[in-house]
Amino acid sequence: MIKFTRRDFLSSLAVCSMASIIPARIAYGKPLGQEQLLSLDINEGGVDGNGSIVLVKKPLILHAGHYSNITFSPDAGYFGPGPIFMARNGKVIHNNITVSGFSGPGCKILSDSEIGNSFIALGKCNYSNNGDLRRTTLTSSANMRFSPSIFVADSSLFKPGDFIWIGDGKFKIREIKGSEILLVTGAPPNIISPMVFSGGYDKCTVGQFVTMNGDDKHGIRIGNGGYGWDIDLSQSKIESSHNSGAGFYHACKKFNGKQIIENITSIGNGYINIGMSYMREGVIKNCIARDSGNNGIDVFATSKKVDIHDNIVSGAGVDGIFIGGDGESARVYDNKISNCRRVGILINARLNPIKEVFVKGNMILNSGMNSLTLTGVESGAVNENNLNGSVKRPTIYLERRNGLALSGILNISDNTISNSSSGDIGTNYPGYSNTSEAAVKIKSARKLDVSGIKGY
Incomplete structure (x- = not known):
């Protein structure tokens, strides 16, 4: 019979304990079968694939929480979703x-816990080419409010019954005739207008x-539509x-946690490039968002x-940067935005007017509608922005939000405005003036073309 000393016993416990927290590893570059990965997935220290490729052949749910150096790709003949990563002790890494x-x-980051979850990314991570993206472009302009059909470069991507996005509206295909796509229309008396199933009607130009x-x-x-994640x-x-769909998407409907979003390159996604839902605290910076079907950053x-701040956004199918707020909103500064189909930056009040808006030092070039729209904003500062090229509305447009009465002082000063086809600053809210309860104070080195604001 072998006798163990107390030291031998404690040493064996330490070895077992350390084994449970050291990541399971496999040989570098070796293909990793789905079943083998699942056998390693119980390890508390996570799984380090050392450069391995996992060919997914059926839906995959993982629970270790921490994963390193693994590529997940579909096996031949598999047309389902990518892996779901469940939080372990509230965390996915x-x-x-x-x-x-x-x-x-592509992948989903989920948790059994409703609140207190976090996602951390390290190194270089790639979540691209998922969801079977199918999109083409308009070959002729279309005002979607009055266009029962559209003409596109490649109609073979679609079939009757498919839902498609055109600008900020979701429509349904009724019939396809060559390059013409006929849309499901509304009930009488709106038989000319296509029925919009989500979003709204945009005036779309060639290339949309x-x-x-x-x-x-x-x-x-990240998330399942409840509380936000760190x-x-x-x-x-x-x-x-x-x-x-979206490139990077935080799915939540309740404020929670802090989100540090930086160093994302997100290009050519069918809907939004970077979508963050609800953000109470955090930052979005140093990201590149190009050629999204809808908004670049939302x-x-x-x-x-x-x-x-310090993001580069271009070619958005709708707005470059879209920000909502209820009484307050994010600070937006030092971004470079160009060639967006609708608005460069849009800040939109929800239930209550936005106070103390801060928009400074942004460069916005060639917006299809206008550079900057503030909807339901009653106070704050719009300073030192370079706004070049607005077509359908004044460069800075102060938009009425139905049901909201505004008060406070909005300072618009020292902005460089050029190439505006419809004026420099304008509004459809009747209460703005340079002296009233909803005051707009404008300072500029040159005389601006201002419309709708009393006193200018």
């Missing part, structure tokens, strides 16, 4: 992870994206491009504790 090529959604609806087919989705991307570089609701 990705370190050099790639999820690419899935016909369904026409995209197959990609609901929930994002590159990466997100930290500060130690990573993320690519999230050419997905059917945050449904924000607070003044959110900073959006």
Whole structure:
């Protein structure tokens, strides 16, 4: 009989304990079968694939929480979703992870806990080419409020019954005749107007994206529509491009946590490039967002504790940067925005007027509608922006929000405004003046073309 000393016993416990927290590893570059990955997935220390490729052949749910150096791709004949990563102790960590090529959604980051969850990305992560993106472009202009059909470059991507996005509206295909797509129209007396199933009607020009609806087919989705997650991307570089839905998407409807969103390159996604839903505290910075079907960067609701700055946004199918707020909104500064189909920056009040808006130092070039729209904004500062090229509305447009009465002082000063086809500053809110309860104070080195604001 072998006798163990107390030291031997404690040493064996330490070895077992350490084994449970050291990441499971496999040989570098070796293909990793789905079953083998699942056998390693019980390890508390996570799984380090050392550069391995996992060919997914059936829906995959993982629970270890921490994953490193693995590429997830669909096996031949598999057309389902990418992996679901469940939080372990409230946390999911990705370190050099790639999820690419899935016909369904790329990956989802979920938790059994309603609140208190976090996602951390490290190294280089890639969530691209998921959801079977199908999109083409308009070959002739279309005012979607009065266009029962559209003409596109490639109609073979679609079939009758498909839902498609054109600008900010979701429509349904009734029939296809060559390059012409006929849309389901409304009931009498609106038989000329196509029926919009979500969003609204835009005046679209040649080149506007026409995209197959990609609901929930994002590159990466964090959360399940409840409380927000803590997100930290500060130690990573993320690519999230050419997905059917959004590229990088935080799915929440309740404020919670802090989101540090930086160093994302997101190009050519069917819907939004970077979508953050609800942000109470955090930052979106140093991101590149190009050629999205809808908005480049989109945050449904924000607070003044959110900073959006030093991003490059171009070619958005709708707005470059869209920000919502209820009484307050994010600070937006030092962004470079160009060639967006509708508005460069749009700040939109929800239930209450936005106070103390802060928009400074942004460069906005060639907007299809106008450079900057403030909807339901009653006070704050719009200073030192370079706004070049607005077509359908004044460069800075102060938009009425139905049901909201405004008060306070909005300072618009020292902005460089050029190439505005419809004036420099304008509004459709009847209460703005330079002296009233809703006061607009304008300072400029040159005389501006101002309309709708009493006293100018």
